[in-house]
Amino acid sequence: MKRVEGVAKVTGRARYAAEFELPNLAYGYLCESSVGRGRIASLDVSAAESAPGVLKVISHLNLRDLLPQPENQEKKEGVGFSAFRSPEIFFNGQPIALVVAETFEQARAASLLIRAKYEEDRPETDITKKLETARPTNPDKAPPERGNFGKAFKDAPVKVEAEYHIPVEHHNPIEPHGATAFWKDGKLRVFDKTQNVHQLRDYLAGLFKIPAEDVEITALFVGGAFGSCLAVHYYTPLVVLAAREAGRPVRLSYTRRQMFNGHGYRPDTWQRISLAAGAEGRLTALSHRVVVNTSRYSDYSEDFAVVARLVYACPNVKTLFQNVVTDLQTPAPMRAPGAVSQMFALECAMDELSYALRIDPLELRLINYAEKDPETGKPYSSKALRECYRLGAEKFGWKDRKPEPRSMTRDGMLVGWGVATGVWPALQMKASAAITLHADGTANVRSATTDIGPGTYTVMTIIAAEHLGIEASKVKFELGESKFPKSPAQGGSWTTASVGSAIHGAAEKIKSRLLDLAKKQEGSPLADAGVSQVAMLDGRLHLSSDVSKGVAISELMEANDLKEISETHEATPSPERDKYTCYAHGAQFVEVLVDPDLGTVKVSRVIEVTACGKIMSPTTSHSQEIGGVVWGIGMALQEATEIDHRYGRIMNASLADYHVPVNADVHQIETIFVEEDDRIVNPLGVKGMGELGLVGIPAAIANAVYHATGIRVRDLPITPDKLI
Ligand code: MOS
Numbered sequence: 001m002k003r004v005e006g007v008a009k010v011t012g013r014a015r016y017a018a019e020f021e022l023p024n025l026a027y028g029y030l031c032e033s034s035v036g037r038g039r040i041a042s043l044d045v046s047a048a049e050s051a052p053g054v055l056k057v058i059s060h061l062n063l064r065d066l067l068p069q070p071e072n073q074e075k076k077e078g079v080g081f082s083a084f085r086s087p088e089i090f091f092n093g094q095p096i097a098l099v100v101a102e103t104f105e106q107a108r109a110a111s112l113l114i115r116a117k118y119e120e121d122r123p124e125t126d127i128t129k130k131l132e133t134a135r136p137t138n139p140d141k142a143p144p145e146r147g148n149f150g151k152a153f154k155d156a157p158v159k160v161e162a163e164y165h166i167p168v169e170h171h172n173p174i175e176p177h178g179a180t181a182f183w184k185d186g187k188l189r190v191f192d193k194t195q196n197v198h199q200l201r202d203y204l205a206g207l208f209k210i211p212a213e214d215v216e217i218t219a220l221f222v223g224g225a226f227g228s229c230l231a232v233h234y235y236t237p238l239v240v241l242a243a244r245e246a247g248r249p250v251r252l253s254y255t256r257r258q259m260f261n262g263h264g265y266r267p268d269t270w271q272r273i274s275l276a277a278g279a280e281g282r283l284t285a286l287s288h289r290v291v292v293n294t295s296r297y298s299d300y301s302e303d304f305a306v307v308a309r310l311v312y313a314c315p316n317v318k319t320l321f322q323n324v325v326t327d328l329q330t331p332a333p334m335r336a337p338g339a340v341s342q343m344f345a346l347e348c349a350m351d352e353l354s355y356a357l358r359i360d361p362l363e364l365r366l367i368n369y370a371e372k373d374p375e376t377g378k379p380y381s382s383k384a385l386r387e388c389y390r391l392g393a394e395k396f397g398w399k400d401r402k403p404e405p406r407s408m409t410r411d412g413m414l415v416g417w418g419v420a421t422g423v424w425p426a427l428q429m430k431a432s433a434a435i436t437l438h439a440d441g442t443a444n445v446r447s448a449t450t451d452i453g454p455g456t457y458t459v460m461t462i463i464a465a466e467h468l469g470i471e472a473s474k475v476k477f478e479l480g481e482s483k484f485p486k487s488p489a490q491g492g493s494w495t496t497a498s499v500g501s502a503i504h505g506a507a508e509k510i511k512s513r514l515l516d517l518a519k520k521q522e523g524s525p526l527a528d529a530g531v532s533q534v535a536m537l538d539g540r541l542h543l544s545s546d547v548s549k550g551v552a553i554s555e556l557m558e559a560n561d562l563k564e565i566s567e568t569h570e571a572t573p574s575p576e577r578d579k580y581t582c583y584a585h586g587a588q589f590v591e592v593l594v595d596p597d598l599g600t601v602k603v604s605r606v607i608e609v610t611a612c613g614k615i616m617s618p619t620t621s622h623s624q625e626i627g628g629v630v631w632g633i634g635m636a637l638q639e640a641t642e643i644d645h646r647y648g649r650i651m652n653a654s655l656a657d658y659h660v661p662v663n664a665d666v667h668q669i670e671t672i673f674v675e676e677d678d679r680i681v682n683p684l685g686v687k688g689m690g691e692l693g694l695v696g697i698p699a700a701i702a703n704a705v706y707h708a709t710g711i712r713v714r715d716l717p718i719t720p721d722k723l724i
Pocket residue numbers: 195225226227228230333334335336337490491492493
């Protein structure tokens with residue numbers, strides 16, 4: 001099935017947050033700090049206030065009169081930086097004033113009239129210069145050492161130790177963050193670019209001290225997010241406040257440059273891995289230290305992912321997570337957070353170990369294959385990773401790989417083949433959905449999730465159609481409204497498992513109600529049937545074992561004077577999951593061609609094989625995995641946020657200067673799914689896969705580059721200067 005919202009998107013009918021046209025709309029424009037650390041000594045907004053068209057200027061000077069709140073930053077989960085709470089400057093580009101005017105141009109022009117004087121301190125933004133200040137994150141929750149790393153490492157015959165670095169990277173969704181808000185009769189309506197409408201509703205209700213029922217959030221379409229809209233960011237409360245002060249609707253949208261200071265980023269990540277193995281290749285010791293930067297006002301860590309403890313069978317493992325305070329915004333989750341960064345280090349280190357052992361890198365992974373969860377000893381609910389390796393190797397032609405670096409060439413290019421593994425937890429969150437089945441055989445399905453691009457509109461339509469036994473064209477699935485049944489953020493690749501399970505549960509309830517009605521009919525062929533013995537298909541409720549024994553649903557509803565049946569279901573993860581480790585896995589095989597003179601790298605061929613339970617929507621699922629590969633090309637070869645450490649200022653804050661892959665960088669990509677029949681993970685048997693598609697790619701590319709050139713680049717991105 002193709003994307004149900006595809007036509008709306010390509011014809012412009014799909015409305016994004018800053019596109020809702022409202023009468024009497026005013027516009028906001030953000031003014032930013034030009035220093036990276038210090039305090040605003042004085043702020044003169046008078047010229048801006050009297051500029052043409054200006055309705056209001058909001059800054060730390062008047063925020064607390066307009067909206068009482070504490071001076072310090074909130075350290076709440078799900079809340080990013082809050083603007084104007086104090087004159088303190090935490091990062092360069094921090095918002096210092098919001099101008100609201102009749103037109104966007106007037107707001108922007110007036111913002112140039114604002115004069116700020118600063119007491120300036122020297123910002124520190126270079127993590128590598130501050131590594132000695134690293135402090136453990138969440139030390140109380142840190143898992144203890146497994147076995148005895150020190151002894152095992154000392155005794156091992158073959159060892160590898162290496163440091164890896166990933167620079168700050170920014171989410172760059174095509175739709176900039178923005179919101180349109182208005183108040184009516186004390187009630188608030190907000191159109192926002194958000195991954196989480198309920199969280200935003202509750203936050204705004206608390207901040208503006210109104211009942212949550214009086215706040216309505218809408219996010220019908222989100223033009224890419226990748227984690228950048230998981231938290232509430234400063235612009236949304238500001239737009240809401242501005243709308244209240246102006247007494248009319250206000251719209252605010254980040255400029256492309258503001259996208260680099262508005263919502264966090266993937267942290268600067270410094271890692272050290274020590275690996276040891278016996279001569280036959282079995283891992284005996286593994287230690288992994290991960291240091292990320294954070295801000296001065298809140299902590300950030302990626303210790304929610306601890307890949308060193310779970311990917312390979314290894315008896316002695318030590319992990320350490322630390323952060324370093326910098327004068328930058330607090331980082332945020334960004335596409336496959338934690339997992340992709342840590343797997344870059346681990347999967348490169350495994351590759352390095354394979355050369356030290358003179359064992360094929362794929363073979364090394366098979367030798368250390370974890371048959372059960374190495375950390376807990378629990379079985380996997382399903383794990384077809386071995387099949388992913390086998391199938392990928394076969395399709396790729398891995399057996400023809402010559403082991404020596406620089407040993408393969410084609411048309412004057414150095415050819416490199418690399419492999420890596422991907423992992424991502426099969427998460428399920430509490431989620432609800434409502435279904436209304438009409439007597440005419442159509443259905444409305446609703447849930448307050450969002451669709452940031454992966455195809456949620458489509459997959460939920462498919463799931464509802466399947467479990468109601470009707471054509472997908474008869475299902476209307478709606479999302480993105482806070483008035484719909486509560487769902488978690490779209491994030492963590494958990495949406496299909498979570499919201500899909502809720503839809504499945506609601507459909508089951510409808511089936512159960514129909515069965516109750518059917519049983520009351522005289523001579524009902526379903527009189528003795530239990531709910532698990534019947535199915536809905538093509539407008540009939542019938543015995544699963546005998547299609548001929550059943551009733552027409554429309555007749556059943558008519559006979560009972562029902563125009564529709566509605567059911568809401570909240571799906572929670574089954575306790576059965578606790579007995580298992582639920583993960584999705586993948587194997588990535590990459591070919592690169594490296595120009596020996598120029599050092600340019602072309603990712604000429606990628607085979608990505610993924611095992612993530614059942615595939616509900618093949619088209620959008622393949623798109624997710626292709627997207628993961630493309631992102632991995634960017635991460636491996638191009639992406640880096642360049643910071644001028646003298647000023648703590650981001651130098652490449654635009655899509656012209658911040659490089660991401662374009663079509664010319666993307667060549668042959670084949671994505672394959674190995675379906676797993678997993679009855680444990682959730683009733684649908686689905687696992688998340690959007691983020692998984694990225695996880696092993698940067699390492700596989702780096703490993704392929706080493707194989708091509710003999711140069712091990714441990715500092716991303718792998719730019720040509722590092723290869724010549
Ligand atoms: Mo994703 S980083 O969970 O939006």
